[in-house]
Each structure stands twice: as C-alpha cells, then as structure tokens.
Amino acid sequence: MNTAMRSAALLLTLGVGLFAMAGPASAATSVTDISDGTLLAEGVAVEVSFSFTCDKGRNVTSNLMISQRVNAGRIARGFGSNTGGFEPCTGDLQTETVTVIAESSAFKNGTALAIVDLLLCDPGFPGFPGVPDFSSCTNFRSIEEIQLDQVRDA
Structure with missing residues (x-):
C-alpha cells in the first residue's frame, strides 16, 4: 500500500471515529x-444492494465503498x-x-470488498423537517467480501 493510500485510509478511519464518538x-x-x-x-460502475434495520424514530x-484488486497490484475503488439524503x-x-x-480503474468480475456506512441521527428540530440533529449522530459500519459479475441474461 503506497503512502497516499495509507494516508487516505487513516483519514477515513479518523473521520468515521469522530462520527462514532458523537453519540450512543x-x-x-x-x-x-x-x-x-x-x-x-x-x-x-457497479450496483450493489444492502439491507439494514435501525431504530424507528431515527x-x-x-x-457504500467498493475496493477491488484488478491487476498488477492496481486497486479499483x-x-x-x-x-435522497436522510x-x-x-x-x-x-x-x-x-x-x-469507479474512480481509478474499472471494476472486473471477481471478489471485492464492500463497506457500508450508515449515519444515524435523531430527528431535527421543530419547524425544520428533514434536518437531523447532528449532535446525536452515530455511525455504523459493515464490511463484507462480495462478488462482482456482469449482468446475466434471464
């Protein structure tokens, strides 16, 4: 992993950590x-679905982030x-x-790493519908290996 990738990973980890400290x-x-x-x-591009549950009222x-080793050590991400926002x-x-x-190289058939981040916040303030109370936000992360494949004919 080169220095730029390590720096980006560290910044992402620190940023997510700040969300996680914001509330229970x-x-x-x-x-x-x-x-x-x-x-x-x-x-x-790649299309991925994920399912989740979260407390009613939040x-x-x-x-969603996708990373995949594609060739000669190159990473597609x-x-x-x-x-729709919140x-x-x-x-x-x-x-x-x-x-x-894809931001760097094209994705290909094969294994990739999927990272889902959910940002959960309490409802906003009266008179401001759709604006969450950011002081209450927490982050939830799930990481899973998935397979990428071309669309198959039915």
Whole structure:
C-alpha cells in the first residue's frame, strides 16, 4: 500500500471515529445483507444492494465503498451514496440500492470488498423537517467480501 493510500485510509478511519464518538450506538442497528454486485458499462460502475434495520424514530443516510484488486497490484475503488439524503428508520428491514462509480480503474468480475456506512441521527428540530440533529449522530459500519459479475441474461 503506497503512502497516499495509507494516508487516505487513516483519514477515513479518523473521520468515521469522530462520527462514532458523537453519540450512543443503536443496539438495534444492523446490516443483514450486502448483495453481490452487478457490473455496469464494462466495469465503469457497479450496483450493489444492502439491507439494514435501525431504530424507528431515527433518520439514516448511507454510503457504500467498493475496493477491488484488478491487476498488477492496481486497486479499483469507488464510492456511492443514497441520493435522497436522510430518510426515516422504520424499525423494519430496509433495502438500499447504490451505484458506485469507479474512480481509478474499472471494476472486473471477481471478489471485492464492500463497506457500508450508515449515519444515524435523531430527528431535527421543530419547524425544520428533514434536518437531523447532528449532535446525536452515530455511525455504523459493515464490511463484507462480495462478488462482482456482469449482468446475466434471464
């Protein structure tokens, strides 16, 4: 791993740690499944779904990072998020589908690492719907190996 990659990983870890210190973790929060990914446009992007639960009454937004070793030590990576911003937690199983755009090299068929980050916050202040109380936010992370593959004909 080169110095730039180590520095980026350290900054990401520290940033997530700050979210985690912002408030108490929710005992009912869990990511139950990260699906295998579907390659789009010959690896320019990958689409991945994941399911999670979180305490009813909180708000959640999600991010997905994908990293994959592609050739000669090169790493394809990308980041995506739900584009709707924060949404209410229902207390039931919720599913998000996120498209991750490759930022360095194209993704390929094979094993990749998927990292789901959920940012959970208490509802905002009266008169400001949709604005969470950021002082209450906590971060939940799930890391899983997944398989990336081309779309298969039915």
